[in-house]
Amino acid sequence: MTAPSPASGLRAHAVYPGSFDPPTNGHLDVIVRAARIFPQVTVAVVVNPQKRDPFFTLEERMEMLRECCGGHPNVQVEHFRGLLAGFVRVRGFDVIVKGLRVVSDFESEMAFAHMNRSLSGVDTMFLMSDAGYSFISSSLIKEVYLQGGDVSQFVPPAVLKFLAVKRPAGG
Numbered sequence: 482m483t484a485p486s487p488a489s490g491l492r493a494h495a496v497y498p499g500s501f502d503p504p505t506n507g508h509l510d511v512i513v514r515a516a517r518i519f520p521q522v523t524v525a526v527v528v529n530p531q532k533r534d535p536f537f538t539l540e541e542r543m544e545m546l547r548e549c550c551g552g553h554p555n556v557q558v559e560h561f562r563g564l565l566a567g568f569v570r571v572r573g574f575d576v577i578v579k580g581l582r583v584v585s586d587f588e589s590e591m592a593f594a595h596m597n598r599s600l601s602g603v604d605t606m607f608l609m610s611d612a613g614y615s616f617i618s619s620s621l622i623k624e625v626y627l628q629g630g631d632v633s634q635f636v637p638p639a640v641l642k643f644l645a646v647k648r649p650a651g652g
């Protein structure tokens with residue numbers, strides 16, 4: 482299926498930030514949909530996720546995303562450290578894109594959006610996660626995988642490959 486061209490009238494360069502530890506089908510769905518709306522989308526991997534030590538290194542997370550987004554020429558993958566608002570200001574992004582899965586995401590994301598707009602002047606636009614992905618999170622994927630569960634329906638093939646290295650076959 483060929484992706485429709487970006488919606489007319491929108492000339493914005495969007496940034497989609499996250500930990501992506503690892504990227505899931507839910508992340509990829511948001512990326513693909515954002516890439517249909519905005520002419521340019523930068524997926525920005527935070528260097529040090531605040532919530533935890535990353536399971537995958539920064540390089541691994543970027544490589545997985547690059548493999549997943551390879552078919553979308555208007556998507557690039559970068560990283561940032563420190564405040565997202567600083568990265569947004571320095572790089573001149575027009576809009577921040579985030580996915581919303583469930584109502585509980587909204588409370589924290591609303592605060593982030595207000596703070597990021599106060600600090601950078603840039604708005605956050607939310608895409609509702611596909612209903613089929615609303616329960617998927619990177620943390621849940623890692624937990625299920627490391628306990629031996631099959632996560633193949635929840636992550637792109639490139640991510641399965643990287644997961645297999647973390648837990649070699651039979652391990």
Ligand code: PNS
Nearest residue numbers: 498499500501527563564565566593596
């Ligand atoms: O995938 P995640 O972990 O939900 O992504 C969270 C992320 C990276 C978007 C958020 O933690 C972030 O923006 N971190 C950078 C530091 C920052 O700007 N903190 C203040 C947020 S208002």
